[in-house]
Amino acid sequence: xxxxxxxxxxxxxxxxxAPQRPCGPGRGVAPxxxxxxxxxTQVVQLPIQCTLADAETLKLRLVAxxxxxxxxxxxxxxxxxxxxxxxxxxxxxxxxRRSRDLAFGTTGAxxxxxxxxxxxxxxxxxxx
Numbered sequence: 001x002x003x004x005x006x007x008x009x010x011x012x013x014x015x016x017x018a019p020q021r022p023c024g025p026g027r028g029v030a031p032x033x034x035x036x037x038x039x040x041t042q043v044v045q046l047p048i049q050c051t052l053a054d055a056e057t058l059k060l061r062l063v064a065x066x067x068x069x070x071x072x073x074x075x076x077x078x079x080x081x082x083x084x085x086x087x088x089x090x091x092x093x094x095x096x097r098r099s100r101d102l103a104f105g106t107t108g109a110x111x112x113x114x115x116x117x118x119x120x121x122x123x124x125x126x127x128x
Contacts, residue, residue, distance in 0.1 A: 040070045041070060041072070041073055042068055042070050042072045043072075043073050044061060044062070044072065045078070046075065046078065046086075047078065048079065048080045049080065049082075050079060050081065050082040050086035051081065052085045054086070055089060058086060059089055062089060062090075062093040066097070066100075069102060071103035071105070072097060073104075073105050073107050074104075075106075075107050075108045076106055076110045077107070077109060077110055078108070078110070079108075080110075082112060087120055087126070090122075091122045091126060094126055105127055106126055
């Protein structure tokens with residue numbers, strides 16, 4: 001059994017990781033262009049990995065958008081890994097936007113995001 005665990009760790013160490021996009025201030029928020037996004041729509045592009053390590057940065061990005069009266073769309077298309085903390089922030093953001101009668105939605109086809117949202121019972125609030 002010990003040899004299997006060592007072999008699995010060695011195999012995963014050789015597997016290349018997907019590149020990470022930083023969540024720095026102001027990154028990933030841009031006026032939308034293209035399908036379905038109207039003029040002035042704000043789009044938040046989530047990075048490949050949305051984890052507790054990036055939760056503070058994500059929170060700051062979302063708080064900045066709470067004051068905007070423009071529609072906000074969160075693009076989840078690149079998400080390969082997301083944790084409960086990030087989903088909780090997104091759910092709180094969606095709830096707050098809707099309680100203020102401000103538009104919120106998600107776009108992108110991330111199976112990981114949709115599965116995690118449904119698992120936590122947040123599929124309806126996040127539109128997953």
